[in-house]
Amino acid sequence: MFAHLSPNVLWMLGGLFGLLAIASGVQWWLARRHPQRDFGELRARIRSWWVMVAVFALAIVVSPTVSVVFFGIVSFLALKEYFSIIPTRRADRRVLFWAYLAIPLQYYWVHIGWYGMFIIFIPVYLFLFLPFRMVLIGETRDFLRAAGTLHWGVMTLVFSISHAAMLLQLEGPVLPAGGAGLLLFLVFLTQANDIAQYIWGKRFGRRHIAPRVSPNKTWEGFAGGVTTTTLLALVLAPWLTPFSTAQAAAAGLLIGGAGFIGDVTISALKRDIGVKDAGSLLPGHGGVMDRIDSLTFTAPLFFHLVYYLYF
Amino acid sequence: MSERSLPVRLLRRLFFDGVVRFLVLFVLGLNVRHRERLPAQGPAVIVANHNSHLDTLVLMTLLPRHLLPRIRPVAAMDYFLRNRALAWFAREIIGILPLRRGRPRRGENPFADIDAALAAGEILILFPEGTRGEPERFAAFKQGVARIHQAHPEVPVIPVFLHGLGKALPRGEALLVPFFCDVFVGEPVDAGGERRVFMQRLEQAMNELAAEGDFPPWE
Numbered sequence: 001m002f003a004h005l006s007p008n009v010l011w012m013l014g015g016l017f018g019l020l021a022i023a024s025g026v027q028w029w030l031a032r033r034h035p036q037r038d039f040g041e042l043r044a045r046i047r048s049w050w051v052m053v054a055v056f057a058l059a060i061v062v063s064p065t066v067s068v069v070f071f072g073i074v075s076f077l078a079l080k081e082y083f084s085i086i087p088t089r090r091a092d093r094r095v096l097f098w099a100y101l102a103i104p105l106q107y108y109w110v111h112i113g114w115y116g117m118f119i120i121f122i123p124v125y126l127f128l129f130l131p132f133r134m135v136l137i138g139e140t141r142d143f144l145r146a147a148g149t150l151h152w153g154v155m156t157l158v159f160s161i162s163h164a165a166m167l168l169q170l171e172g173p174v175l176p177a178g179g180a181g182l183l184l185f186l187v188f189l190t191q192a193n194d195i196a197q198y199i200w201g202k203r204f205g206r207r208h209i210a211p212r213v214s215p216n217k218t219w220e221g222f223a224g225g226v227t228t229t230t231l232l233a234l235v236l237a238p239w240l241t242p243f244s245t246a247q248a249a250a251a252g253l254l255i256g257g258a259g260f261i262g263d264v265t266i267s268a269l270k271r272d273i274g275v276k277d278a279g280s281l282l283p284g285h286g287g288v289m290d291r292i293d294s295l296t297f298t299a300p301l302f303f304h305l306v307y308y309l310y311f
Numbered sequence: 312m313s314e315r316s317l318p319v320r321l322l323r324r325l326f327f328d329g330v331v332r333f334l335v336l337f338v339l340g341l342n343v344r345h346r347e348r349l350p351a352q353g354p355a356v357i358v359a360n361h362n363s364h365l366d367t368l369v370l371m372t373l374l375p376r377h378l379l380p381r382i383r384p385v386a387a388m389d390y391f392l393r394n395r396a397l398a399w400f401a402r403e404i405i406g407i408l409p410l411r412r413g414r415p416r417r418g419e420n421p422f423a424d425i426d427a428a429l430a431a432g433e434i435l436i437l438f439p440e441g442t443r444g445e446p447e448r449f450a451a452f453k454q455g456v457a458r459i460h461q462a463h464p465e466v467p468v469i470p471v472f473l474h475g476l477g478k479a480l481p482r483g484e485a486l487l488v489p490f491f492c493d494v495f496v497g498e499p500v501d502a503g504g505e506r507r508v509f510m511q512r513l514e515q516a517m518n519e520l521a522a523e524g525d526f527p528p529w530e
Contacts, residue, residue, distance in 0.1 A: 076489075080340060084475065084491035087528040090446075093478075097488045274525065279491065280342055 002061060008177040008239045012184045013057045020050055045284030052282070052291070056187070060180055064168050065111060067180075071165040072107040077288040078157040079103065081279040085270075086153070089146050091139035095130055099154050102126050106162050113169040122159040127151055157289065160296040163303040174242045174310055181240035182306060188236070189252065190298045193229040193259040200224025214267040217260075226256030242310055254305060255298045262297030266290070319403050320380075326404055327371065327379060335372045338489050339365070339479055344523065345496040348469060349373060353381050353432040356468045358456055358500075360517065361438035362446050362477030365487075367405065369476060369494065370436050383408040383428050384436040408435065422458060429463050439513075446477030447529060449521075452514060457506040464504035470497040470513060472520035478529055495520040 002010060023046050031039045059070035083096055102122060109118040131147045164186060168179040175181060201221020209217045233252025237243040243251060266289065270278065279287020315323065335341065350357070357370055367384045374382060388409040391401040401407045408424055415421040428435060437459075439452035460468055475492035497516045502509035 077340075080489050080491060083489075085527055088478075090478075090529055093481075093484070093488050094486065097486060100489060273527065279340075281340070 004064060004178075005061065005180055006177040009060070009180045009184060012177075012181075012188070012236075012240065013060065016053050016057065016188070020046070020053055023049070041284055043284075048282045048284050060183070064180075067168055067183075068107050068111045068165045071110075071161060072103055074288060074292065075103050075107070075158045075161050076100070077281065078161070078278075078292060079153055081281075081287045081289045082153040082157055085273050085275050085278055086149050087145075088149075089139060089142060091137050092134065092146055092150070094137070095133050095146075095150065098130060098133055099126075099150055102154055103158055106158055107165065110162055110165045110169065115166075115169075118162070118166060122154055126154060130154075156296040157292075160300050161292060163299040164295065167303060167306070170306065170311060172310075176238070176242065177240045182302075185233075185236055185240040185251075186255065186298060186302045187295070189229055189233055189255045190259050190294050192232055193225050193256050194263065194294055196228035197221045197225030197260060197263075200228070210264050213271060214264050217264060222260055225260070226253060229253075229256035229259070241306075247309060251302065251305060254301055258297040258301050259294035262294040265297070266293035315403060323379070323404050323406070328376070331368050331372060334487075335365070335369050338487070339369075339476075340489075340491045341369065341373075341494055342491060343373065343494045343496070346373065348496040348498060350434060350467060350469060351375070352378070353434040354429040354463070354466045356429075356435045356437055356456070356459060356466060357471055358437050358439060358468055358513065358517075359471040359473050360449060360521075361440045361443050362473065363443060363480045363482070365476045365480050365492075366438065366443075366473055367436060369473065369492065370471065373494065374434065378434060380406075381433045382406060382436065383433050385410050385425065385438075387412050387441075412441065422455075422462065425459060426462060429459075429466055435459075443477070443482040446481035447474070449517075452510065452517075454506070454510065456513065457509045460500075460502065460509045461504050461506050464501075467499040468501075468509075468513070469499050470516045470520060471495065472497070472517055472524075474521075474524055474526055493524050493526075495523050 027039060027042055027046055030042075031037075056070070059067050079100065083099075088096065106118070106121055109121060130150055134143065134147060164183060167182040167186065170179040170182060177184075197217075198221065201216065201218045201224070204220040204224065205216075205218030207219045208215065209219050209222055230249055230252030233248050233255065234245065237245075237248030237251070241248065241251070266278075270276065277286030278289035281287050282291055285291050359366060359370060367386075371379070371382055371384070384405060384407050386401065386405075386407040386409060388411045391407055392398040392409055402409075408428055410424075411421060420426075425435065437456055439456045440450040441453045442450070444450045456468070460466075472495040473492065474495075475490045478488070479490045479492065480487045497520050500509065500513045500516050502512055
């Protein structure tokens with residue numbers, strides 16, 4: 001079960017559980033110290049983190065195939081949330097079905113490590129196929145809006161996210177902890193960046209950065225978050241990645257910045273539609289799409305950074 | 312209710328705990344509001360709007376698992392008993408209570424089976440629109456549910472509003488397309504056995520539940 005993983009990956013996974021234990025401890029201490037305040041939201045959020053980390057760790061540990069299937073399920077749940085909150089056309093039922101079918105195919109290319117197909121299947125073939133299927137149905141009212149929204153969803157929630165799984169296909173003596181090390185580096189830093197930006201913003205936030213899109217985002221939160229993420233990248237890079245110090249700092253800045261942009265992009269989409277959360281699967285967080293918003297931007301950018309530098 | 316043999320009971324469990332739960336909770340996914348208002352025991356009547364064959368399966372999944380043997384979806388006889396295989400599946404696996412649509416025959420009490428089921432403490436699932444009709448559109452409620460309330464004023468009638476299942480599997484389509492679906496459970500509707508008051512209150516309750524949601528356009 002663990003044979004395909006380097007000790008560094010197992011230590012990192014153990015460390016995640018350690019962090020969760022600390023978070024639960026702090027939450028318990030806060031609740032004791034301020035009995036009059038309501039920590040229900042925080043408690044729900046940490047409890048959901050326990051579940052997410054446990055499922056993610058299991059998916060990594062069992063086998064690479066299970067890891068790929070895990071990301072496929074994440075894409076499916078997120079795409080389903082997206083299709084359920086956006087306006088869709090009745091005529092497009094079968095088109096949506098094909099969009100869903102892209103998920104197993106895309107992750108199959110990941111599974112067999114066919115990079116050429118992985119990288120063009122959705123941006124080229126599906127991009128051409130979905131409008132063709134719509135033309136066969138023949139409904140022209142709102143055609144452009146439908147074609148645009150469907151493809152945007154598949155690009156962000158399937159194509160982008162599948163880059164995280166594709167990291168597992170990278171291998172070679174240059175990687176100290178295999179593809180799984182890169183994946184953990186990406187996912188941990190992306191989520192840590194979210195949390196760090198939130199905490200820095202909550203504590204020191206004064207000047208709004210995108211008031212019309214996301215009123216809680218501030219320059220202070222952004223700067224503090226990116227700095228924290230870059231420092232974490234510098235600490236973790238020697239264990240999990242082949243990066244030099246300068247490359248590790250660049251990766252930290254990239255994940256911090258792109259994570260922020262992914263977050264506000266999904267916020268803009270939700271504001272346009274008029275919903276607060278995309279779903280309710282993860283108590284305290286919202287839906288799957290709310291949790292992976294930053295990853296939709298960091299996964300492809302980080303993958304291509306590594307791919308450009310080392311493969 | 313027909314007594315099921317052990318293999319059929321096992322098959323039914325397997326179908327609901329395996330296939331139906333996977334379909335309803337993973338392939339579809341539910342947003343349930345006010346789940347605590349669902350009945351914990353029979354007799355009771357659950358009344359919902361009808362858009363899809365999935366409606367029945369969703370409502371059956373929402374109730375506690377141990378109640379499965381007591382749940383009876385009331386379903387059109389002409390549709391579900393039209394051939395032997397479907398009739399076996401509808402009666403034995405789903406557990407429908409077949410109802411004849413249209414004008415009752417002379418000397419026949421069309422409510423006899425319903426009265427007996429409620430007397431036996433079963434939970435009925437009823438779609439007063441009478442048909443799945445146009446997906447995601449309300450049709451006028453038929454009056455039969457008021458007759459049930461009049462005859463059994465002590466049995467709670469719980470309105471449930473369903474949204475999204477008509478998008479996932481509308482009438483006339485065999486291909487299921489996944490969507491998250493909304494289930495809003497209302498307070499029991501009571502009118503002390505008064506049929507007209509009951510219909511008014513039921514329709515008002517359904518409209519209020521429908522107004523709780525903010526649904527994306529689907530045209």
